Amino acid sequence: MTRTHRATARPSRVEGRAVARTTTLLSGGNGAGTVRRTVLPGGLRVVTETLPTVRSATFGIWARVGSRDETPALNGATHYLEHLLFKGTKRRSALEISAELDAVGGEMNAFTAKEFTCYYARVLDDDLPLAVDVVCDMLTGSLIRPEDLDAERGVILEEIAMTEDDPGDCVHDLFAQTLFGDTPLGRPVLGTVETVEGLTRDQVARFYRRHYDPTRLVVAAAGNLDHDAVVRQVHDAFERAGALTRADAEPLPARTGTRRVTTAGRLDVVRRRTEQAHLVLGMPGVARTDERRWALGVLNAALGGGMSSRLFQEIREKRGLAYAVYSHSSGYADCGLFGVYAGCRPGQVHDVLRICREELADVAENGLPEEELRRTVGQLAGSTVLGLEDTGALMHRIGKSELCWGEQLSVDDMLARISAVTPDDVRAVAADVLGHRPSLAVIGPLTEKQTARLDTAVA
Secondary structure, three states: OOOEOOOOOEEEEEOOEEEEEEEEEEOOEOOEOEEEEEEOOOOOEEEEEEOOOOOEEEEEEEEOOOHHHOOHHHOOHHHHHHHHOOOEEOOOEHHHHHHHHHOOOOEEEEEEOOOOEEEEEEEEHHHHHHHHHHHHHHHHHEOOOHHHHHHHHHHHHHHHHHHHOOHHHHHHHHHHHHHHOOOHHHOOOOOOHHHHHHOOHHHHHHHHHHHOOHHHEEEEEEEOOOHHHHHHHHHHHHHHOOOOOOOOOOOOOOOOOOOOOOOOOOEEEEEOOOOOEEEEEEEEOOOOOOOOHHHHHHHHHHHHOOOOOHHHHHHHHOOOOOOEEEEEEEEOOOOEEEEEEEEEOHHHHHHHHHHHHHHHHHHHHHOOOHHHHHHHHHHHHHHHHHOOOOHHHHHHHHHHHHHHOOOOOOHHHHHHHHHOOOHHHHHHHHHHHOOOOOEEEEEEOOOHHHHHHHHHHHO
């Protein structure tokens, strides 16, 4: 069985000098890889999972910055910066950044979330040094030229327009605003047309210097690799860029907080000429560090996590009221959200909402029967393992774990936490989360009469 080690850190050497503290976090076994963590001078963390049986590797750099770190005027700056880091460095043009990875069949991308940003490349194992060099060069040597800012502004405005054209996507941003209000968590990751048009080169460059300090970064790699070799390559890349100057700096700890979401019964409707009405009904969830997250994960899977889930069966299979219906849970450092999404014809919105409210109320009062709990635990355990079957998913797991929790759980540990969930655990978290008065966001071609009736859904 995979075991978690709490070993004393040992010094690691690069070119004969003691420069790092290395710890083995998880030992390989039972098909799992060995996870090691090294802290370089300057506070940069390098976490790897070694899997000698695969022929690929994924390399990523995680930054502890997301849209919740933005002021209202800077809304969208994190995502804007994500785009700009691909536009060229002192060593490579934008074309060379993409062409070098394309030439070896590699994949390269990035994403911005509420609390972090990630840049990554997936390549054959022999090409991992190239991926390390290119991604590190982007993170440490971006030019952020005014002409690139102006060119990319149009691209991002098109991305915002594309999101607005997809109401099934847009309704989730609307629900975040409904639940969190005019706060960083309530604002869209992409920003708005107004804020993106107003961002200047100096604002973005200051944001970059502040948030891309090595103490705020986690380097993660998974696949057929050698940990010490990756550490040397990362160290050399950051040292060449002059980014490891503060030898005594320590990594920034994971975000913490105890924020309480107090909004309830809020309703936001955007009337738009679409074929379907898209809705999210939800309430505050739990923070990602809350131990109840395991029980909430089981509850979420039972309610709307698959074809056998309650909402799918009741709304789609039995009544044919919607094609897409699911529940989802998001945890942040200090709070969370739980929601149910459905897309349906406008005339069926109230029937869909009624069934959603009935199912949520039933689980909040009665929890899950033993048989349903066992089936859901099996589904969640299987999907968890299957979701970690490639090096990209493994890099994502160890990088996010280091950045957001400051620890690593083995797959066996995760499965044990899921299997340990009891009916009482589910009943307790259901009563606490689903017992909240819900809020509702809707986008679609509703009439004034249909809109007026929505008040009953959040009463």
